[in-house]
Amino acid sequence: MTIKERFVQQLNQAFETIRKDDGSHYTPDDIQTITGGITASYIWRLRKGRIDNPTINVLGLLADFFGVSPSYFIDVDSPDDNEAIHPRRLVQTAHDRLENYTDRELEFLLIMMDQLEKLRK
Numbered sequence: 145m146t147i148k149e150r151f152v153q154q155l156n157q158a159f160e161t162i163r164k165d166d167g168s169h170y171t172p173d174d175i176q177t178i179t180g181g182i183t184a185s186y187i188w189r190l191r192k193g194r195i196d197n198p199t200i201n202v203l204g205l206l207a208d209f210f211g212v213s214p215s216y217f218i219d220v221d222s223p224d225d226n227e228a229i230h231p232r233r234l235v236q237t238a239h240d241r242l243e244n245y246t247d248r249e250l251e252f253l254l255i256m257m258d259q260l261e262k263l264r265k
Contacts, residue, residue, distance in 0.1 A: 147218050148193065148196065149193075150217070150218060150219070151190075151198070151217045151218055152190070152191065152192075152193040154216055154217045154218075155190055155191055155206065155217060156191055158206075158210040158212065158216075159191070162210050162211070165237065165240075165241070171184070172184035172185070172187035172188050172191075175187055175206075175209055178209060179205045179206075179208075179209055181201065181202075181205050182202055182205055182206070186202075190202075200214075203217060203218070
């Protein structure tokens, strides 16, 4: 797999895996609005493999947006699975949502997490 193919694959995987708080997918327009540094049409062309050499700045903006390491997009020796998505983004999303829960609801969630840990063993 070439670096370009890896980049396109991983970018599309990030779009499929990382979701908004409401569960919907991010769009190129969302990324343009949030990053302010990449146009929606440029992102579309990146996803289609029509850009041969994105800049380090673009790579950094995408990595920051999706909460991954820049190497996630280009390391051809890394596994091609969803575990490559950096957990920082998921943890931040969970933290943001937990701030609105009552103490009782948080206690219930901890019980559920304990049960999940038991199932994983």
